Amino acid sequence: MNDDELRPLSTVAVVRLVAAREIGERLRSKSFYVLTALLMLIILALGIASRVAGNDGADTLDVGVTALSGSIEDDLPAAIASAGELVGRDVEVSELADEAGARTALSDGDIDVAVIGDTRQVIFDGLVDDETFGIVTRAWSTVEIVEGLTDAGLADDEITALLTTDPLTALTLDGEDTTGLAILIGTVSAVLLFLSLQTFGGYVLSGVVEEKSSAVVELLLVRVRSDELLAGKIIGIGVTGLLQFALSVAAGIGSLAISGSSIPGEVWSAWPLTLVWFIGGFAFYSTLYALAGSLVSRQEDAQAASAPVLSMMIAAYLIVFIFGFVPESTVSRVLSLIPPIAPLLMPMRMAAGAATVAEVITALVLLLAATFGVWKLTGRVFEQSLLHRGARISWRRALATVGPRRSPAPVKDR
Amino acid sequence: MRQIARTWSATSIGRCCAARAATVDLVLEVTGLSKRYGPVLALDDVGFSVAPGQIVGFLGPNGAGKTTAMRAIMRLVALDAGTVHWNGVSVDPAVRQRFGYMPAERGMYQRMKVRQHLVYYATLSGRREAVARRAADAWLERLGLADRADDVIQTLSSGNQQRVQLALALINEPDLLVLDEPFSGLDPIAVDVLSELLRAQVERGAALLLSSHQLDLVAAVCSSVVIVDRGRVVLRGEVAELRATSPTRIVEVEFAAPTAWHPEAHVATSDDGRTYRIRVDEHVAADALIRDAEQLGPVLAYSYSPPDLSEIFLGAVGGDSAVVLPVLQAALAEEPAR
Numbered sequence: 077m078n079d080d081e082l083r084p085l086s087t088v089a090v091v092r093l094v095a096a097r098e099i100g101e102r103l104r105s106k107s108f109y110v111l112t113a114l115l116m117l118i119i120l121a122l123g124i125a126s127r128v129a130g131n132d133g134a135d136t137l138d139v140g141v142t143a144l145s146g147s148i149e150d151d152l153p154a155a156i157a158s159a160g161e162l163v164g165r166d167v168e169v170s171e172l173a174d175e176a177g178a179r180t181a182l183s184d185g186d187i188d189v190a191v192i193g194d195t196r197q198v199i200f201d202g203l204v205d206d207e208t209f210g211i212v213t214r215a216w217s218t219v220e221i222v223e224g225l226t227d228a229g230l231a232d233d234e235i236t237a238l239l240t241t242d243p244l245t246a247l248t249l250d251g252e253d254t255t256g257l258a259i260l261i262g263t264v265s266a267v268l269l270f271l272s273l274q275t276f277g278g279y280v281l282s283g284v285v286e287e288k289s290s291a292v293v294e295l296l297l298v299r300v301r302s303d304e305l306l307a308g309k310i311i312g313i314g315v316t317g318l319l320q321f322a323l324s325v326a327a328g329i330g331s332l333a334i335s336g337s338s339i340p341g342e343v344w345s346a347w348p349l350t351l352v353w354f355i356g357g358f359a360f361y362s363t364l365y366a367l368a369g370s371l372v373s374r375q376e377d378a379q380a381a382s383a384p385v386l387s388m389m390i391a392a393y394l395i396v397f398i399f400g401f402v403p404e405s406t407v408s409r410v411l412s413l414i415p416p417i418a419p420l421l422m423p424m425r426m427a428a429g430a431a432t433v434a435e436v437i438t439a440l441v442l443l444l445a446a447t448f449g450v451w452k453l454t455g456r457v458f459e460q461s462l463l464h465r466g467a468r469i470s471w472r473r474a475l476a477t478v479g480p481r482r483s484p485a486p487v488k489d490r
Numbered sequence: 491m492r493q494i495a496r497t498w499s500a501t502s503i504g505r506c507c508a509a510r511a512a513t514v515d516l517v518l519e520v521t522g523l524s525k526r527y528g529p530v531l532a533l534d535d536v537g538f539s540v541a542p543g544q545i546v547g548f549l550g551p552n553g554a555g556k557t558t559a560m561r562a563i564m565r566l567v568a569l570d571a572g573t574v575h576w577n578g579v580s581v582d583p584a585v586r587q588r589f590g591y592m593p594a595e596r597g598m599y600q601r602m603k604v605r606q607h608l609v610y611y612a613t614l615s616g617r618r619e620a621v622a623r624r625a626a627d628a629w630l631e632r633l634g635l636a637d638r639a640d641d642v643i644q645t646l647s648s649g650n651q652q653r654v655q656l657a658l659a660l661i662n663e664p665d666l667l668v669l670d671e672p673f674s675g676l677d678p679i680a681v682d683v684l685s686e687l688l689r690a691q692v693e694r695g696a697a698l699l700l701s702s703h704q705l706d707l708v709a710a711v712c713s714s715v716v717i718v719d720r721g722r723v724v725l726r727g728e729v730a731e732l733r734a735t736s737p738t739r740i741v742e743v744e745f746a747a748p749t750a751w752h753p754e755a756h757v758a759t760s761d762d763g764r765t766y767r768i769r770v771d772e773h774v775a776a777d778a779l780i781r782d783a784e785q786l787g788p789v790l791a792y793s794y795s796p797p798d799l800s801e802i803f804l805g806a807v808g809g810d811s812a813v814v815l816p817v818l819q820a821a822l823a824e825e826p827a828r
Contacts, residue, residue, distance in 0.1 A: 298589070300614055
C-alpha cells in the first residue's frame with residue numbers, strides 16, 4: 077500500500093466525509109421517513125379537509141338574497157359578484173325563500189351574509205363585516221342606479237359605459253403597500269425558523285451527546301480535529317433538516333393548491349433572501365446547540381445544558397415581535413445587526429425595504445464571525461471534555477477555555 | 491535506506507551516531523511524560539521506548555496511569571511535560587496517521603454496518619475509498635467476519651464487536667499499534683487468535699505497545715515490559731533479562747503429602763498444602779531450605795528458578811502479602827497448564 081496516502085485530510089474533505097456519514101445514517105433510519113411522511117400527510121390532509129368542508133375557503137363570500145322583485149331580482153346577484161371582484165373577493169350568491177329561511181341558512185353557516193330585499197336589511201351572523209357590507213351596498217346602489225337610468229330612457233350599452241370605471245391603486249407615503257405583506261413573510265419565516273431550530277437543534281444536541289457518550293469519539297479524534305467533526309455533524313444534520321423542511325413546504329404549497337387558495341407572488345420573490353437568513357440562523361443556533369451538547373456526556377443532562385440557548389432564542393423571537401413592526405427605527409436598526417437576532421429581524425426589515433445594503437452585509441458578516449467563534453469554542457470544549465465523564469461542565473467553565481489551554485477534570489485510569 | 495536517511499535528518503547532529511541510525515530506524519520514544527489532574531499526579535516523568543518487531547507489555551495496577559500514557563502517545567491528552575517521538579520526530583497529526591489505536595473504552599457507531607464502519611475510518615485516515623474497501627474486506631476475511639460485513643454493528647456479539655474494534659486499529663497497516671487492554675473480555679480461543687495476529691503484525695515490522703492485567707498473557711506474548719505504579723515507571727526491560735537480573739530467586743518445594751511448614755519469606759502455598767513457593771535472595775543457596783523441608787516429610791520435587799513475570803510485577807509495584815498471596819496462588823494453580 078502507498079504510505080504517502082496516509083496524510084491528514086483537508087478540513088473540507090473531513091467535513092464532507094463526516095457530513096456524508098451523518099446524512100447516510102439519517103436517511104437509513106426509518107424514523108426519518110416516518111416523521112417526514114407523517115408531517116407531509118398532516119399538511120396535505122389539512123388542505124383536503126378544507127376542500128371537503130365545502131367551497132368555504134376564506135376568500136369565498138356566500139351571499140343569500142331573498143324576496144326580490146323586478147329587475148333587482150335579475151341584476152343583484154351579478155352586481156354583488158362584480159362588486160366583490162373589484163376588491164378581490166370571490167362571491168357566490170344563492171336565492172332564499174324568505175327571511176326565516178335566510179336566518180336559518182346564516183346560523184347553519186351555509187351563507188356568510190343575508191340580504192333581505194323587502195326590508196332593505198343586511199344580516200350577519202355575529203359581527204358586521206364592513207367589507208362585505210360595502211360590497212352589498214355598492215351592488216345594491218348600482219342596481220338602483222341602473223334601474224333609474226333605464227327609466228330615464230338610456231340604452232343598456234350607454235348605462236354600462238357610464239358605470240364602468242378603471243380600478244384605483246392604493247398607495248402609502250412610501251410607495252407601494254407591501255409592508256403588511258413583508259411583515260407577514262418575515263413573521264412566517266421567523267416562526268418557521270424558530271420551529272425548525274427547535275427540531276433540528278435538538279437533533280444536533282443529541283447527536284453531539286451521542287458521539288461523546290458512545291466513546292467512539294476517542295477513536296475519531298486520533299484521525300480528525302474535533303471542530304472538523306462537529307462541523308461535519310452540524311452540516312449533515314442541517315442538510316437532512318433542510319430536506320425535511322423543503323418537503324414540508326412542498327406539502328404546504330400542495331395543500332394550499334388543494335384547498336383552492338393561492339400564494340401571493342411577493343412570497344415567491346422574497347424566498348431566496350429569506351433562505352439565506354434561514355441557513356445563517358440555522359448555522360448559528362445549531363452551533364450553539366452543539367456547544368451545549370459538548371458540555372455534557374449523558375442524554376439526561378442535555379436538555380438542562382441547552383436551556384440557555386433556548387432562552388436566547390425565545391428572547392430574540394420576542395424582540396422580533398416588538399421591533400419587527402417598526403423596521404425603520406434606530407433600535408430596530410441596531411438590534412438587527414446582533415447575531416442571535418439578525419436571522420429573525422433582518423429578513424423583516426429587508427422585506428419592508430428598511431435595511432440598507434451595508435446593514436445587511438454587516439449583519440451577515442457579524443453572524444458568520446459569531447458562528448465561526450462559537451464553532452471553534454465548541455471544538456475546544458468538546459476536546460477538553462472528551463475524557464470528562466459524569467457531571468456536566470458549567471457554561472462559565474466552558475467559556476474559560478477560550479483562554480490558555482487547561483487540564484480537563486481528573487481522568488480515572490482503567 | 492529511506493528510513494535511515496530520515497533518522498539522520500531528524501536527529502540532532504550532537505546525538506546522532508552511525509550505529510544508532512543503523513539499528514534504530516522506526517522507534518517510539520517516550521520521555522519525561524508528566525500529567526497532573528488536580529491533586530492526582532497521573533504521570534510522573536514516564537519514559538520508555540518501543541522498537542519495531544517488539545511487543546512491549548504495559549503493566550500496572552488500576553489507576554497507575556497506563557491509559558493516560560497511551561492517550562498521551564495518541565496526542566489525546568495535553569501533557570504538562572514530556573515528549574513523544576516517533577523516529578526522532580515529535581508526534582504530530584501527520585505522524586499519528588500511521589498509528590493504530592484501540593482505546594480502553596470501546597466505541598463504535600452501533601447503527602453502522604461493519605464494512606461501512608471500517609471503510610469510513612480508513613477514509614478518514616486518508617485512504618482512497620477503493621483502497622479502504624479492499625482493506626476492509628481483507629481484514630474481515632482475516633478475522634472471520636466476512637459473512638457479517640453487511641450486518642449492523644449492534645447485532646454482533648461482544649466478542650465479534652471486539653474483533654471489529656481490532657480491525658479498526660489494524661486496517662491501515664500501522665507502523666505503531668497502541669492497544670489498551672486488547673485481551674479483556676476475550677475467551678481463550680479468541681486470545682490465541684489475537685496473539686497470533688499481533689505476532690504477525692510485529693513480524694511485518696510494526697511496533698506494538700499493549701496494556702493488560704493478564705500477566706500470564708503478557709508473559710506469553712511480550713518480549714519486553716514497562717511496569718508503572720502511581721504514575722511512575724518502576725521497572726522496564728526485556729522479560730528474560732528482568733528475570734535473570736532479579737535480585738530474588740524462587741524455591742519451589744513439593745511434598746508427597748500435605749505438610750505444615752512456615753519458612754521465612756514464604757510467598758505462596760498451593761490449596762492442597764503440598765506445594766510451597768519461597769522467595770530468597772539471589773545469592774542464598776537453596777540447600778538449607780530443602781534440608782529444612784525434608785525434615786518435615788518426604789519431598790517429591792524441588793526447583794530453583796528466577797521469579798516469573800507476576801512475581802517481578804508484584805515485587806515492582808510493592809504489593810503487600812495480602813494482595814500478593816491470592817494472585818500468586820492463582821498463578822501457582824495455573825502452573826501445570828504451562
